[in-house]
Amino acid sequence: MKPTLPGIHHVTAITADAQQNIDFYTGVLGLRMVKVTVNFDDPTTYHLYYGDESGRPGSAMTFFAWQGARRGRIGPPQVTVTGFAVPAAGLEYWRERLNEHGVRGITEEQRFDDRVLTFRDPDDMRLELVATREPGGDAPARGPVPPEYAIRGFHGVTMAELGPEPTAALLTDVMGFSEEATDNGRTRYRAGGGNPYASAVDVVEADAASRGFNGAGTVHHVAFRAPDDAQQIAWQSAIAKRGLGVSPVMDRCYFHSIYFREPGGVLFEIATDGPGFAVDESSEALGQALQLPAWMEPDRAKLEKALPPLRLPEWLQD
Numbered sequence: 001m002k003p004t005l006p007g008i009h010h011v012t013a014i015t016a017d018a019q020q021n022i023d024f025y026t027g028v029l030g031l032r033m034v035k036v037t038v039n040f041d042d043p044t045t046y047h048l049y050y051g052d053e054s055g056r057p058g059s060a061m062t063f064f065a066w067q068g069a070r071r072g073r074i075g076p077p078q079v080t081v082t083g084f085a086v087p088a089a090g091l092e093y094w095r096e097r098l099n100e101h102g103v104r105g106i107t108e109e110q111r112f113d114d115r116v117l118t119f120r121d122p123d124d125m126r127l128e129l130v131a132t133r134e135p136g137g138d139a140p141a142r143g144p145v146p147p148e149y150a151i152r153g154f155h156g157v158t159m160a161e162l163g164p165e166p167t168a169a170l171l172t173d174v175m176g177f178s179e180e181a182t183d184n185g186r187t188r189y190r191a192g193g194g195n196p197y198a199s200a201v202d203v204v205e206a207d208a209a210s211r212g213f214n215g216a217g218t219v220h221h222v223a224f225r226a227p228d229d230a231q232q233i234a235w236q237s238a239i240a241k242r243g244l245g246v247s248p249v250m251d252r253c254y255f256h257s258i259y260f261r262e263p264g265g266v267l268f269e270i271a272t273d274g275p276g277f278a279v280d281e282s283s284e285a286l287g288q289a290l291q292l293p294a295w296m297e298p299d300r301a302k303l304e305k306a307l308p309p310l311r312l313p314e315w316l317q318d
Contacts, residue, residue, distance in 0.1 A: 003234040005175055006192040007199035008154050009223040009255070009271040010049075010060035011082050013125055014072065016216035018046050018065035019310060020122045025050045025061065026313050028101045029084075030145030033287030033316050034277050039064055040252065043296055044306040052153055053138040055277040055286060057225050057255075058198030059153035064220060067308060072215025074126060076206040077265035079219035081158035083116070083128035083200070085135035090149040091117050094129050097145075112181050112188060114155075123217035130155035136197035142315045156200025157222055158186075159266055162211070164203045166263035171201065174242055175224070191224065221259070223269035229256060235270050253293050254279060287316060 015021040025031050025048075034055030039047045046065035049055065061082070074080050086094060091108070098106050098119055105120040115131040129151070137152030145151070161167050168187065171177040177189040180200075191199040214220060226232035232249065236258050239246045246260040255271040262268050280291050290307070292300055 003231040003238070004192065004227065005177075005224045005235070005270070006195055006227065007058055007197060007225055008157065008191070008201075009057045009225040009269070009273075010062055011079065011154065011157060011219060011222050012062045012064065012269075013082070013123075013219045014069060014214065014216050015048075015063045015065050015123050016067065016069040016071070017122070018048065018063075018067065018308060021048060021063055021065060022310060022312065024122050026316060027144060028098070028103065030140060030143045030150055031061065032140040032143070033312065034060065035254065035287055035291060036289065036310065036312075037253075037291045037293075038296070038303060038307070040293065042066075043292075043299070043303055046307060046310075049277070049287070051277075052151075053140050054283060056137070056153070057271075057273050059137050061154075066216070069216040071124065072218035073212045074218055075210040075212030076160040076162050076208075078160060078212045078214075079157045079222050079266060080160045080204075080212070081118070081126040081128055082219065083130050083155040083157065084151045085132040085137070085153055085155040085197070086129045086151055087135055087148060088115075088131045088133050091115055091129065091131050093146075093149045111186075112183060121217075125217045125219070128155070132196075134196060144315070154198035156188075156198070156202060157219075158202040158204060159222075159264075160204050160206040160210075160212070161264040161266075162206065162208055163264065164205050167203055167266075170242065170244075170262050171203075174238055177201065221267035221269050223257070223271040226270050226272050228274070229272055232256060232258060232270055232272050251293075288312065 031050035034051045035049035048063045051059035117129040135152035139147035139150035180188045180190045189201045
């Protein structure tokens, strides 16, 4: 069996303020909250998940909410920009909406064949909206953004590297990406045999003086999709044969994960498509209550006391 990686599964970043994060990603960007849980490795802190209506792979933007965390610095080796796909006619709507909400750093550019609107979130993390003819995904059924303009999932990510060649070799020789285009020091790689949805990885070369470090406002890791457990195990073997240290399979309840650092230093994850976010609550009730893995349920009262209270927008609740 030759394993496949259809594209990006999720992107996980760091926020210093859980409530501010919820207000921005649901209230301004109009994403659906698909899961409120805890960081399984640090259960006194939240792990927040946003996505399209069903939270399908390729739409999940997630945050480790480390209250009061120091500000990170964006730079290599990191995912420096996360790009969302919106319908092609939606950029004018989004420019007006972001300005109305006082969002910082709004600029527009043409990149390859795409119109791209760039801006920053409240933690100063770099985001993009990419006008896409076939954005895929399902618009949230409710919320502040009309369905015809809604974010449908990821377009792709940008990675900054001090030396891009080893990263490029991993993407193309091992992970099955194809090189699609190069322009002005940026090379685009596409996963999944040309699948247009949530599949673009742009690699740009940066200098050591701009080296980044993790903290609030930075991406912690990017995860790629494995359709099932058997394919994930095949990827684990392929990565190990490449001489990269890869983790054991970890149960994240909503998917199974393996982790490794690509040659440039960015943390990669390969996550299974299933079992999905409806495994512990109904699809209609996603993101409306704190969910804990079974092994943490005995500590629920203690964890709820340690976690700061959250206020969810009314439109997210039945």
